[in-house]
Amino acid sequence: MYLTDRSAPVKAGTDPARRRGPGRTVAPVVLVLGTVSLITDISSEMVTAVLPLYLVTTLGFSPLGFGTLDGVYNGVSALVQLTGGHLADRVRNHKLMAGLGYGLSALCKPLLLLAGSIGTLGTVLALDRTGKGLRTAPRDAMISLSAPAARQGRAFGVHRAMDTTGAMLGPLAAFLILRAAVDGYDAVFGVSACVAVLGVLVLVLFVPGRQPAPKTDEAADEAVDEAVVADGRQPVRVREALALLRLPPLRALAGCAALLGLTTVSDAFVYLLLQRRAGIGEEWFPLLPLGTAAVFLLLAVPVGALADRIGRRTVFLTGHAVLLAGYALLLWAPATPALPAAVLALHGTFYAATDGVLPAALAAIVPDRLRASGLALVGTSQALARFCCSLAFGAAWTVWGDGPALAGSAIGLLCCAGVASIVLRPAETTR
Amino acid sequence: MTSTRRRLLVLVAAVLVLAGVGTGVVLHAAARADRANQPQAGGPAVGAGTLTLDQKSRLVFVNGAAGPHRTAVASVPATGPGGRRIASDLKCARFYAAAGTGVCLQSTTGVLKQSNSALLVDANLRTRHTFPLAGTPSRARVSPSGNLVAWTVFVSGESYSSAFFSTRTSILDTRTMRLTPSLETFTVLRDGKPYHASDINFWGVTFASDDETFYATLNTSNKTYLVRGSLSRHTVTTLAENVECPSLSPDGTRVAFKKRILSRTDLWHEYVLDLRTLKETALAERHSVDDQATWLDDHTVAYALPAEGKVGRSDLWSVPADGTGTPRLLIAGASSPAPL
Numbered sequence: 001m002y003l004t005d006r007s008a009p010v011k012a013g014t015d016p017a018r019r020r021g022p023g024r025t026v027a028p029v030v031l032v033l034g035t036v037s038l039i040t041d042i043s044s045e046m047v048t049a050v051l052p053l054y055l056v057t058t059l060g061f062s063p064l065g066f067g068t069l070d071g072v073y074n075g076v077s078a079l080v081q082l083t084g085g086h087l088a089d090r091v092r093n094h095k096l097m098a099g100l101g102y103g104l105s106a107l108c109k110p111l112l113l114l115a116g117s118i119g120t121l122g123t124v125l126a127l128d129r130t131g132k133g134l135r136t137a138p139r140d141a142m143i144s145l146s147a148p149a150a151r152q153g154r155a156f157g158v159h160r161a162m163d164t165t166g167a168m169l170g171p172l173a174a175f176l177i178l179r180a181a182v183d184g185y186d187a188v189f190g191v192s193a194c195v196a197v198l199g200v201l202v203l204v205l206f207v208p209g210r211q212p213a214p215k216t217d218e219a220a221d222e223a224v225d226e227a228v229v230a231d232g233r234q235p236v237r238v239r240e241a242l243a244l245l246r247l248p249p250l251r252a253l254a255g256c257a258a259l260l261g262l263t264t265v266s267d268a269f270v271y272l273l274l275q276r277r278a279g280i281g282e283e284w285f286p287l288l289p290l291g292t293a294a295v296f297l298l299l300a301v302p303v304g305a306l307a308d309r310i311g312r313r314t315v316f317l318t319g320h321a322v323l324l325a326g327y328a329l330l331l332w333a334p335a336t337p338a339l340p341a342a343v344l345a346l347h348g349t350f351y352a353a354t355d356g357v358l359p360a361a362l363a364a365i366v367p368d369r370l371r372a373s374g375l376a377l378v379g380t381s382q383a384l385a386r387f388c389c390s391l392a393f394g395a396a397w398t399v400w401g402d403g404p405a406l407a408g409s410a411i412g413l414l415c416c417a418g419v420a421s422i423v424l425r426p427a428e429t430t431r
Numbered sequence: 432m433t434s435t436r437r438r439l440l441v442l443v444a445a446v447l448v449l450a451g452v453g454t455g456v457v458l459h460a461a462a463r464a465d466r467a468n469q470p471q472a473g474g475p476a477v478g479a480g481t482l483t484l485d486q487k488s489r490l491v492f493v494n495g496a497a498g499p500h501r502t503a504v505a506s507v508p509a510t511g512p513g514g515r516r517i518a519s520d521l522k523c524a525r526f527y528a529a530a531g532t533g534v535c536l537q538s539t540t541g542v543l544k545q546s547n548s549a550l551l552v553d554a555n556l557r558t559r560h561t562f563p564l565a566g567t568p569s570r571a572r573v574s575p576s577g578n579l580v581a582w583t584v585f586v587s588g589e590s591y592s593s594a595f596f597s598t599r600t601s602i603l604d605t606r607t608m609r610l611t612p613s614l615e616t617f618t619v620l621r622d623g624k625p626y627h628a629s630d631i632n633f634w635g636v637t638f639a640s641d642d643e644t645f646y647a648t649l650n651t652s653n654k655t656y657l658v659r660g661s662l663s664r665h666t667v668t669t670l671a672e673n674v675e676c677p678s679l680s681p682d683g684t685r686v687a688f689k690k691r692i693l694s695r696t697d698l699w700h701e702y703v704l705d706l707r708t709l710k711e712t713a714l715a716e717r718h719s720v721d722d723q724a725t726w727l728d729d730h731t732v733a734y735a736l737p738a739e740g741k742v743g744r745s746d747l748w749s750v751p752a753d754g755t756g757t758p759r760l761l762i763a764g765a766s767s768p769a770p771l
Binding site for chain 1: 438441442445446449450452453456457459460461463464467524538540541542543544545546547548563564565566567569585586599612627628629630697743
């Protein structure tokens with residue numbers, strides 16, 4: 001079977017991307033979608049930053065009343081993602097599905113004000129997460145379809161950098177509002193809703209409704225099994241989307257993403273371990289995620305562009321090696337003042353090398369008409385694997401303690417990365 | 432007009448409208464916050480004055496009435512709780528005091544995050560020591576002797592791909608100023624056997640008069656237990672299930688607590704547990720109580736309930752500890768009661 005490995009290095013002389021300025025290498029759609037994500041993330045992170053405070057100080061919720069909401073918060077979007085991805089391909093309107101997703105989340109912001117009990121609040125949060133789940137795959141598909149195959153990494157890098165910028169600005173906005181209006185949680189939710197509406201509006205106004213003719217070359221479609229590629233005009237069926245799993249390269253990538261996800265310790269645990277190891281003052285704990293986000297933000301574009309040049313699978317695997325280095329520091333490095341900075345830098349680099357690079361790698365494998373379904377399949381398998389990892393890590397922590405549990409994850413990650421590097425190795429037969 | 436220009440025009444118009452709405456919402460909230468700091472007609476009489484923790488037969492609490500003394504530690508005579516409130520300069524989210532020792536949990540809004548701290552105060556409400564807190568203040572307690580102080584905060588962590596929420600409970604010995612940052616380092620004995628889990632959370636400590644024994648809530652695998660703790664042995668032992676926020680009676684024989692009456696809901700009723708017989712008695716309060724109750728004497732407990740129709744405001748109520756009688760409004764617009 002003929003299969004182009006799009007993650008293979010592009011010959012320097014033939015790559016126009018390397019001649020032009022960086023601004024011209026990114027499609028306008030990517031910038032618009034990045035703007036939408038930036039605005040939407042300001043809106044949602046505003047709420048995320050103050051929600052625990054609001055629940056505790058204003059609604060008077062006690063500790064684990066909120067705990068029950070936690071599962072809702074995290075579990076919903078992974079599963080909805082599959083639906084959103086498939087529906088987007090099915091109705092062949094990625095913008096519509098993404099718009100519905102963004103719109104649903106925007107609608108939930110003012111509803112938060114009306115939610116006074118765990119039950120209603122859980123429902124509103126679940127709807128919000130449903131919106132997030134619905135929009136993720138179609139949005140990534142639009143990014144993917146608007147960028148030429150050789151510049152997928154950069155396109156996703158630009159999007160993720162803008163997305164993270166919004167995530168960092170959100171809490172800032174929320175706390176500025178709370179400073180202006182003491183106990184003004186309603187104002188935070190109100191402004192968040194306005195910002196979310198603006199995000200939807202930018203999407204509706206400036207994202208083209210019909211996908212531009214794909215700039216990827218035809219090879220991507222040819223790579224697909226004949227059984228999968230039916231006539232492009234027929235509606236996409238569930239069976240077709242599932243048939244994607246019969247594509248060896250997609251199966252390999254989804255499998256490896258899941259395998260590596262199984263040994264990727266959730267961020268919360270990383271920060272907890274870092275705090276314990278480095279003796280960081282409790283009051284600084286909430287700022288640790290900002291360190292990761294800042295590094296992610298700075299490196300997303302350059303690492304994405306690097307992935308386009310030296311191979312996305314290579315960068316994806318290297319990202320996990322970087323994470324492994326972070327685990328090693330957490331396990332064995334002396335608790336110097338440099339330790340938190342080093343660990344957060346490695347953690348942020350890991351995100352820069354994996355979060356946008358994985359979908360970028362899919363562009364070469366999934367045919368255009370099934371792009372959203374394919375992205376959703378891989379995204380969901382990764383998310384579910386990480387969820388399983390969280391459960392397993394909690395159990396390991398219980399039995400062995402935090403250090404050995406992390407050591408176990410590190411060994412697991414090393415093995416999984418070993419397997420993945422063999423599976424994802426550009427096979428000679430595909431050249 | 433080109434379609435791009437039309438779309439830009441729509442965008443600019445929308446930005447103006449949304450910015451207007453957003454500004455309006457913030458200004459409205461700011462005005463409301465200002466009003467909360469103005470005394471309101473019909474509100475209780477509150478005046479600045481000298482408040483010390485060694486005054487006898489007074490009740491201290493955090494004042495919630497609108498006006499300049501909102502969130503200040505205040506006191507009223509125990510025999511006439513509806514009387515004039517004397518407010519101090521100390522402002523707290525949660526407060527408790529006993530035997531001339533007070534603990535005040537504070538929360539201030541910074542630019543990037545909330546900054547929270549616990550103040551250990553002396554009888555004149557002067558700060559002896561400040562401890563940074565990892566999260567939002569929740570429960571605070573002082574032992575009857577004033578030698579031990581405990582507090583619970585909610586720790587939340589948001590990050591790129593995960594959110595979590597847990598509690599952290601600390602105990603301070605005010606004689607040595609030695610701080611146990613987290614009760615989670617204590618050995619847990621469940622049904623007599625050592626119990627280990629990563630999801631252990633403690634909250635709501637209450638102290639016995641021996642400066643050694645304490646009671647608290649332990650939560651693990653979706654169950655809450657009443658535990659009895661030993662400070663010298665660093666152990667806690669489970670006593671009963673579905674018990675939250677215990678509060679030990681002055682005579683040390685009973686514990687008032689909130690019991691979840693329907694699993695996975697935020698509905699709690701207040702009960703009293705006899706520690707010898709483990710017999711539970713439901714109290715007369717029919718509203719959901721989400722507070723760590725306080726014993727005013729050996730026969731009466733007090734607790735905060737959300738004030739009707741006012742989001743974020745609470746009133747203090749009291750009810751007989753033997754299950755008889757009816758709840759009585761103790762102090763309107765108040766929280767964190769502590770009898771001196």
